[in-house]
Amino acid sequence: MDLTTTPEQEHLRSQLREWLRAHLPWEYGVGLPPRFDDLADEVAFGRRWQTELAAAGWVGVTWPPAYGGRGLGPAENFVVQEELARARAPELVGRIGVNLAGPTLLANGTDAQKSRWLPAILSAEELWCQLFSEPDAGSDLAAVRTTARRRAGGWELEGTKVWTSYAQFADWAVCLARSDLDAPKHKGLSYFVVDMHAPGVEVRPLVQLTGEAEFNEVVLHEVFVPDDQVVGSPGDGWRVAGSTLSHERGVNPRQLVIHLQHLEELLAQAAAAGAFDDTRLRRRLAQAYVEVRLFQLLNWRSLSKLQRGLEPGPEGSVLKLYWSEMSKRLHALALDVLGPAAPLWRDASGNPGEGSWQRSWLYYQAASIFAGTNEIQRNVVGERVLGLPREPLATEARS
Numbered sequence: 001m002d003l004t005t006t007p008e009q010e011h012l013r014s015q016l017r018e019w020l021r022a023h024l025p026w027e028y029g030v031g032l033p034p035r036f037d038d039l040a041d042e043v044a045f046g047r048r049w050q051t052e053l054a055a056a057g058w059v060g061v062t063w064p065p066a067y068g069g070r071g072l073g074p075a076e077n078f079v080v081q082e083e084l085a086r087a088r089a090p091e092l093v094g095r096i097g098v099n100l101a102g103p104t105l106l107a108n109g110t111d112a113q114k115s116r117w118l119p120a121i122l123s124a125e126e127l128w129c130q131l132f133s134e135p136d137a138g139s140d141l142a143a144v145r146t147t148a149r150r151r152a153g154g155w156e157l158e159g160t161k162v163w164t165s166y167a168q169f170a171d172w173a174v175c176l177a178r179s180d181l182d183a184p185k186h187k188g189l190s191y192f193v194v195d196m197h198a199p200g201v202e203v204r205p206l207v208q209l210t211g212e213a214e215f216n217e218v219v220l221h222e223v224f225v226p227d228d229q230v231v232g233s234p235g236d237g238w239r240v241a242g243s244t245l246s247h248e249r250g251v252n253p254r255q256l257v258i259h260l261q262h263l264e265e266l267l268a269q270a271a272a273a274g275a276f277d278d279t280r281l282r283r284r285l286a287q288a289y290v291e292v293r294l295f296q297l298l299n300w301r302s303l304s305k306l307q308r309g310l311e312p313g314p315e316g317s318v319l320k321l322y323w324s325e326m327s328k329r330l331h332a333l334a335l336d337v338l339g340p341a342a343p344l345w346r347d348a349s350g351n352p353g354e355g356s357w358q359r360s361w362l363y364y365q366a367a368s369i370f371a372g373t374n375e376i377q378r379n380v381v382g383e384r385v386l387g388l389p390r391e392p393l394a395t396e397a398r399s
């Protein structure tokens with residue numbers, strides 16, 4: 001693993017830094033992104049920011065130029081992500097499209113599908129969501145019951161999806177549904193692109209621990225999906241969904257960026273609060289620094305595999321497991337640094353960070369659930385990385 005950057009990568013870094021100095025909507029290195037009480041305002045702001053970033057070619061740098069990318073490698077993408085983190089740029093509002101739907105379409109879509117959807121993903125002109133989970137199909141995703149029945153020229157979808165992040169803002173969704181009721185569980189699934197504005201799509205917001213309704217229940221009632229919106233062949237949905245999941249768990253520049261930002265803010269907050277004078281907090285702050293650095297190194301290890309043309313594979317689960325637990329420790333420490341201010345909420349006076357740490361602590365309780373729970377990641381690591389005996393199926397366990 002060679003971690004030195006090339007002169008070309010350093011040139012890219014300085015180009016982006018220069019662009020950010022000129023275009024960040026706040027003073028580079030000093031200000032922070034604005035905070036919004038209303039999610040819709042935050043999404044509108046995020047859309048404007050991503051459109052500007054994409055117009056300058058800083059979104060999806062690994063994508064082919066034909067679809068709005070720069071055709072660069074994963075190492076260059078990392079350089080870009082690091083610089084965005086340094087500038088405290090906000091997360092991409094179109095991240096489900098950029099990080100999940102887009103790469104799945106690039107790997108499995110037809111040329112027509114790529115030309116239709118990819119450019120608008122980068123520019124945030126169209127936002128995407130992921131219609132995978134159902135009330136009885138989360139960890140056991142292949143158990144999805146949403147049906148897709150053959151109709152002239154396409155399919156008709158019927159079912160209920162749940163925990164769909166950003167569905168209320170999405171124009172399109174990637175969706176896993178059962179197209180063959182007689183085929184074995186993993187073989188009867190197909191992968192669809194659903195128009196979120198189509199008749200029969202109903203989005204019902206669900207309020208989370210943070211008080212926001214970022215995710216939703218989505219009811220699909222007689223929703224027509226034309227044949228040219230099937231990704232891969234009918235019946236090939238489980239394989240295509242695997243491609244989406246590997247992007248969710250593999251290399252994770254996004255969480256690295258977020259946690260580098262969190263760490264920097266935490267250390268600044270700790271210095272301001274005099275937390276380094278407290279031996280116990282000082283040790284934990286040093287530990288947090290080491291852990292974020294280890295997360296960076298784990299990312300780089302996966303990155304060096306990608307650079308050599310290899311897939312991150314089941315080791316992606318090690319990374320997901322590590323960051324989700326690291327994140328919870330870091331947020332718990334942040335609240336301890338806040339001390340008596342920890343139970344305060346947004347508008348309270350004497351609340352350093354104005355509630356952002358409290359919100360973040362609540363949000364990251366979900367880190368060990370989304371993109372596959374930690375129990376599932378442990379199963380993957382045990383069985384597919386360490387080669388331990390396979391977990392008994394529910395039917396075997398009962399007998």
Ligand SMILES: Cc1cc2nc3c(=O)[nH]c(=O)nc-3n(C[C@H](O)[C@H](O)[C@H](O)COP(=O)(O)OP(=O)(O)OC[C@H]3O[C@@H](n4cnc5c(N)ncnc54)[C@H](O)[C@@H]3O)c2cc1C
Nearest residue numbers: 130131132133138139163164165366369370371372373375
């Ligand atoms: C913030 C957030 C955003 C999300 N966004 C989306 C989204 O946009 N689109 C989408 O499709 N989904 C989304 N999800 C859903 C997420 O993928 C599921 O919550 C997750 O896969 C777990 O499924 P479940 O909630 O049905 O839990 P279950 O699968 O019912 O699991 C319940 C518990 O049982 C444990 N368990 C289950 N099976 C096993 C096993 N074999 N061995 C050991 N333990 C087991 C689990 O670890 C868990 O603790 C989101 C979830 C969250 C929290």
